[in-house]
Amino acid sequence: MANVVFQFENGEKVTVSTMAGENLLETARKSNVVIDAPCSGNGSCGKCRVKLLGGELDSKKTRHINEEEWEEGWRLACCSTVAGDVQVMVPDIASAYRSRMKVADLSSPQEIKIFDDCMEHLAEADLTLGNNIRIIDLKMDVPTLDDTMPDNERLTRALQAATGIKKIELPFSVLMELPNVLRASDFEVQCVIAQNQKHVFVYDVFEKTANVVAAGLAIDIGTTTVSAVAVDMLTGKILAKASSGNGQIRYGADVINRIIESQKPGGHKKLQDAIIDETLNPMIQQMSRAAGISSRQIYRLSVGGNSTMNHLLVGINADPLRMEPYIPAFYKTNSIYASDIRLNVHPDAHVIIAPNIGSYVGGDITAGALVSMIWNQPHFSLFIDLGTNGELVFGNSDFMMSCACSAGPAFEGGDISCGMRATDGAIEACTIDKETMEPTFDIIGDPGQKPIGLCGSGIIDVIAELFRCGIISPKGKFIREGKRIKHDHYGMGSYVLAFEEEAAGSKDVEITEVDIDNFIRAKGAIFSAIRTMLKSLDFDISMIEEVYVAGGIGSGINMQNAVNIGMFPDIPIEYYHYIGNSSLCGAYAMLLSTKAEKKVYELAQNMTYLELSTEPGYMDEFVACCFLPHTDSSLFPTVMGQL
């Protein structure tokens, strides 16, 4: 046996016993210690760095750790085995994947406006707010020796009279409490029900004096980030919101690694536990507290997530998703309830899952497509969701086509040495002085917040500015020298945005050639996907009249810079709109509006799916895109004209 001490930068420690010879990353996972491992531990990403503080570790040298770092004690956890008692430091600042949860009882006015605007647009398309959840007040006769009707029949009859509906379903959980509630409240109660055309389902019966709220929860389950809003099902009012890292992150950064991990013994349970017990249930608890309700008063949930997230959420074998012929267990399912997957809300709460279209176009896109409104316009629009996968939908009121490309986690700050999510400390916008090469940036957070890293929009700006200033070449290599340009032992260049002393962490905030290369491949994946999809339709970029950009990249995204680096097509900048987290917004619409929910199913059914990997020319297109802005500069006339 060996004792392993994981020490965090905030001073906390976790001590575990393991066998000598055990892989350090595995040891961490088993102990619920989160160490970034986007590649799921195969040594390729170099993210799972730990610093050896003492004791014995058998580590392999790797290209991700240079000599100086090795001397300082840096090791990759996935390439290390425990050799005896050992103490390691686990970095947590500047982590792209920190699981820190953000909860607020009310959204900022801008955020609320996104939801309000969404419902307004939908209402214009006749998808008005309105669902079947009701709170009904009932006053019954108090039983006597001459009126010995049993409790369940008494309530049923009162509900029949109040709703005009004959079929009343009282589940066991209500029946169980009925004698007590009726008698505690003199047979005058409030019922939370779902009232359908021919059927009423009773969720709860409360005493007449109880403060009854019927809440719902809209959730966006991203591969990297999970966001949710708790709403009042009757008014649509937002009661609380929260976001958190997806707890599955330690099982890999992308869906393929997660699926592979889920296939190991006990894997499905591990991955389901990570999203439910470690991510959603804590969020639900915090949001309920912030909203001043019991989590049992959440009577419905709706989820926007990609196909893999949906499968792993419900604990269903996801392996067929990644294996030819790529068959999901479900595109659409109506039969999942909160208690089935141990969500700590009302056990009979229905879990609405936005429908998947294919293995790689999921509910996040169908829910997002609803919100983009492209299905309600005669002209052609493009919807782009920049997540760990990039997904596109193109079309108009007559047709819609979707496709997906693997962009990697770069847009959410992954695969970038100083990358992070768009939270406090993230550089979200940047300009660089062409002469002095000095940066000016906006940092998320309170005034005086020092930079921790770069979020997606910040990376776009930095690369665009480095390119504009001639600091990097079209291939992303450093071609100027200066105070902020560094080169390591291997000659790899980097640009320092903030030196250690200016930064919040203990090292420089910088962007390296490897980061730039990773990001160029991510933006190349997006642009080549757009081109390939349009080509398959015999369409041209000039046909696009609106572009709706969604995703965790952050509202600070500078569309012109995204065009300048060749990520988005060179069309008039006023065509671009950032629509925020459209998956969450779509889930919110589905939750509150039965009409919107039906519309999403309809959209999913009518949307065609283009499999890029089998599409001729896609790979050539991708290779041509791995350049700033593009190998074929004629595709970016405006951009080139400005340089």
Place this chain on the structure above:
Amino acid sequence: MANVVFQFENGEKVTVSTMAGENLLETARKSNVVIDAPCSGNGSCGKCRVKLLGGELDSKKTRHINEEEWEEGWRLACCSTVAGDVQVMVPDIASAYRSRMKVADLSSPQEIKIFDDCMEHLAEADLTLGNNIRIIDLKMDVPTLDDTMPDNERLTRALQAATGIKKIELPFSVLMELPNVLRASDFEVQCVIAQNQKHVFVYDVFEKTANVVAAGLAIDIGTTTVSAVAVDMLTGKILAKASSGNGQIRYGADVINRIIESQKPGGHKKLQDAIIDETLNPMIQQMSRAAGISSRQIYRLSVGGNSTMNHLLVGINADPLRMEPYIPAFYKTNSIYASDIRLNVHPDAHVIIAPNIGSYVGGDITAGALVSMIWNQPHFSLFIDLGTNGELVFGNSDFMMSCACSAGPAFEGGDISCGMRATDGAIEACTIDKETMEPTFDIIGDPGQKPIGLCGSGIIDVIAELFRCGIISPKGKFIREGKRIKHDHYGMGSYVLAFEEEAAGSKDVEITEVDIDNFIRAKGAIFSAIRTMLKSLDFDISMIEEVYVAGGIGSGINMQNAVNIGMFPDIPIEYYHYIGNSSLCGAYAMLLSTKAEKKVYELAQNMTYLELSTEPGYMDEFVACCFLPHTDSSLFPTVMGQL
């Protein structure tokens, strides 16, 4: 702290730690040690005897323990507190309430005949066997790159084609396993479904080679005894049967004591655990094993139980049942599933509960009334269920009236010093030689089985014979002397059926004046209920053309003797029929036949209920009945003529 050792006659021991000063019966209950306590520990029944083997016990003297017994170490557990480390012996032989479970994979031919006859009679009334459970074989197309329909849709379409029904409900549990089962079985499977007119519910999907049985379980939950049969839902074949003491017995012998016990903190859970975890789940496990199936293959249950048993089974507050105005939580409910009450069968198995009519006429009687067939005959019949409560139904095809009387547990051997259920070792029939006063008896069990005690039918015989032989007076007092007649210190007489050396246990098998008195009150309750009910209708005993006797009293019941002691009316003996456990038989019919299930609901709705306690003259009638055969001997002309 004090250590309490409970030692059983079979040599087993249970050792528990408790606080000095703790009541011994309570200590036993907390440790799941079953000590008979029909009065639930208030010192009135004298059943909770234990023998002090060593150590310290603070015990009160009571009339139930005589000097000699006290010297031998006998104490009442409910009147004893733990004073230090202590060892007590808990008797288990001759206990009326032993929880010993009897399981068999097949019923005896006579028993099977009862069920067969039942279904035959019901079929004559057009209530044929037939329910909505089906096993369906499906062969689907194996998916390809050109046929990427998701698994749930593929199965749904195949089921739609096979059943012609559009609405297919795949619950989470099926969805969850679907990708695996389909792929393990080349998309050729067997489905267990419930097929309704417009709706199919899928319970399970099995590989094509699996041995699939769709089983159901009919259960009679008596206050004292629980019986069940596992059946094949498709053929009606009995797969296994079992009976067991009701684990709630340690919380009181009758429903009132059980309800009182349930009102204590944690009481509902304790009583529910006793019936589910301690009684039903072990029976289910054993029966499944005997039938060679998995308990998950039990897809439906039906329960015949009295109103209190039904409430305690589902864990619902039963207190309103015993408090004016006597309101049950439900008469009928359709919303209880196995998982709601932790029954270890298929989680989605529907639990059909035969409807209650009132607080004291429950599902055992509505299910039993179905089986009695009195609702299908023009002439008047009487249905008598001899349980811990006695319940009566009188009527014909035009009307039915029901009532209940508290007979106590005497018919099942309770409240009788050597009483026991009708299992191995029970004297079930007896004659006594008028000259020699020597008894001859039949004992349940293998040849050579020595007597342990007396079951209900045996008690009837013994009392009838003692009366016929002039050994006891019409008031039940001993008026002859002889070898087998004993008198104790207080002068209380008893008749020894088997001396210690002839018996299986360590003491005489006898019947005492107290036993006889208890039994006379039990039989008096029945006869006075019959008289009062008929009087309320302005009917006379002579109107009865058939009497159906049901209950755990045993098939050995001698109807003539029951008439002779004034338990049943003095009408031609050929009018009497013993129909066995009609509650179980009715549950069996409801389980297998949807038509029979509907009929029970219809019967319950149309049956009126007579509350005896508020009926004028009932108490006078009862007092007049506490006599052999009756104070008004003109009511028993035939009997009196023979004496």
